[in-house]
Amino acid sequence: MEDRMSIIVFSGTVDKLMAASILATGGAAMGLEVEVFLTTWGLEAFRKDGYKTNMKVSKDFEEYGPVMMEQMMAKKVPSWMENFKSAIEVGDVKIYACSMTMELFDMKLADLEPIVTDVTGVATFVERAKEGRFTLFI
């Protein structure tokens, strides 16, 4: 077994991306290898510069959205994108794009934020996650 945490990011709302980015940062800080698999709306959120205008929050907490965004700005909370970048800076973090979503949304690696380093299939991700400590689905 390897000291690795695997995170499947399916959601593209800011609240969930925030949680995923903080968990990735914690894993990286504590010396775990971190592998992030972006799929569906999670991958959509990593389109180049997309995070700058993404204001979506989970449907079930929609009414908290504006207040949350306001608080995050007032308290200068780093964006989820900044968190992923700091995670990469301090640790061993790899961010992969799901090949199936890429095809579905007609995306190329060049359309994504540069912190997404590679495209991978689900089988490869699962095979590696199997060897890790734990896997999260967000």
Place this chain on the structure above:
Amino acid sequence: MPDVKEITIDKEIDARGSFCPGPLMELIRGMKALQVGGVLAVLSSDPGSAKDIPAWIQKAKHEFIGVFPEQGYNRFVARKTH
């Protein structure tokens, strides 16, 4: 725990107002930049730091000198050992 006034601090980072895991990240960055044997202090008002910072220092095998409470924040002090 020694008196904070008796410790020579080589570098102090003010991470007050920064959110979890911000202060820890500042500490990690600060440790990277510090020379071996140097003493780093990080100021944090994030309650998560009280557990996260000592846990990281232990994991990274540096020396945790202590946490010194101030008005509304804590000063975490550690020595880089390698």
